[in-house]
Amino acid sequence: MKINVIIRFYEELNDYLKPGGQKQDIYIDIEKGICVGNLIESLGPPCSSVDLVLVNGQPVDFDSLLQNNDRVSVYPVFEMFDIKSVSILENSPLRQLKFICDDHLGRLAKYLRIFGFDTLYENDYDDNIMIQFSNTHNRILLTRDKKLLLDKKITRRYLVKQTDPVQQVREVLEFFDLKNYIMPMSRCLKCNGLVHPVLKETVKHRVDNNIFQISNAFSECTGCGKLYWKGSHYDSMMKWIQEMMD
Template structure:
C-alpha cells in the first residue's frame, strides 16, 4: 500500500488522534486520491488548512500524492496574506465577516457588540450556511467538524471552546482581530448598523429613569431597538479592553 509521511502544525493537531500529534508520522492508504481527501481522512477539515507542502513545494487540494511523499500541513492564516506561496486559496478575507451555525448564538452577539458583521439564524440548514459563506465571502464559524469538510467552503473555522466568553477570546486571538473592533456600532440582536439619535426621537422607548440619567442614544436602523450606556456598558468596556490585549 502507498505510504505518506505527515506533519501537522499548531492547532491542526487538535483534530488528530493523540499518538499522531506534534510529530512526523507515516500512514498507509489503500488507494491515493487527492491530498484533500488524504488530509480529511485523518480528521482534519480542509477549511482549517491554509498551506500544504509536499516535499517542500506548495500544492493545491487536487494534488494527487505519490507513494513516499512527505506532507507538511499548516493552519489558517486568516489575518496574514500568504497568497504568494499557498496554492489553496487566491486571497484571505481582508474584511472579517462571519456566519455562525445555530449553536453559537451568544458568540454572534459578542461579535456584533465588537462591531463585526455577523449573520446568525436560529434555524439554518448546512447547505444554506455553506451557500451564504461562499456567496457573501463570510467566515463560517461552527463546532460541526463534518460541516467544515464541505468541498465548496473556503473560509471557515472550528470553534474549540464551549463557553461563549472563551469562544470570543479564541476567535479574537486566533484570527488576530484586536485592531478591527468597532464597539457598539451594530445591533446585537439583528446585526444592522446603529445610528445616533436624539433623546426626543426615542423618548417613548426609553424608561423614565434612563431618560433622566443619559443623553446619548443610538437606534438600530432595522429593528428599532434603542441603546444607551446603561449598567452593562462598563462591563462590556472591560471585556473589550481585555480582548484588545489578547
C-alpha cells in the same frame, strides 16, 4: 513501487485527522504516482479546507506528484494571516472576517456583536442554511458540532472548544487574532446591523422621558431601528471589553 513521504497538518486541519497523527509528522508509505491532493484527502482533510501546500518548502498545487522522501506541509484556509503572496492554490484568504454561529452558540454570537464583529445567528437555522450562508458570503462557521465540521461542503469553519460563552469569545478573539479589530458597540445585539450615532432631538418621542433627560449620546441600528444609549450597564460592559482586549 512504494515511496516514503512525511506529511504534517497545521492548525484546525488536525481536527480531521485520526488520533495519533495530530500535530506531528506522519511517516507514510504510498504508491509512486500519488498526487498531493489525493494523499491529503486520504488522511481526512478535504482539499477545499486547504489553502497552502509546501513540498520541501516550495508551494505546489494539488496535482503535483509526490517523490520519495518528500516532506509535505499542509496549511488551512487562513483567516488570520495574509499568505496570498506565497499561495498558488485557488481558495483566496478572507479579507474581512465575518461569522455565522450554529444554533447552540447564541450567546457567543451576541458577545461577538458586542465586540463589533459581523455575526449571523438565528436559533432556527438548519445545517443546510448555515452551510449556504457560510459559503455564499464567506462567513466562518463557528460550531461545536463535529458532524457539521466534517461536512466537506464547508470551506470556512472553526470548531469552538470552550463550553462557557465568555471563554468561547476569548477563544475566538485569540484564535483569529482579532484584538486589534474590536469596535465596541458598533453592531446591534438584536439583528447584527450597524449602529450609528443620531442627534438627541430626533429620539425625543421614542424613549422614556427619564432616559431622554439623563442621556446625551444616542445611537440607532440601521437594520431594525433599535435605539441604544449609555445606560447603567454601559460602564460595566466597557470594562469587560477592555479586560478582553488586554
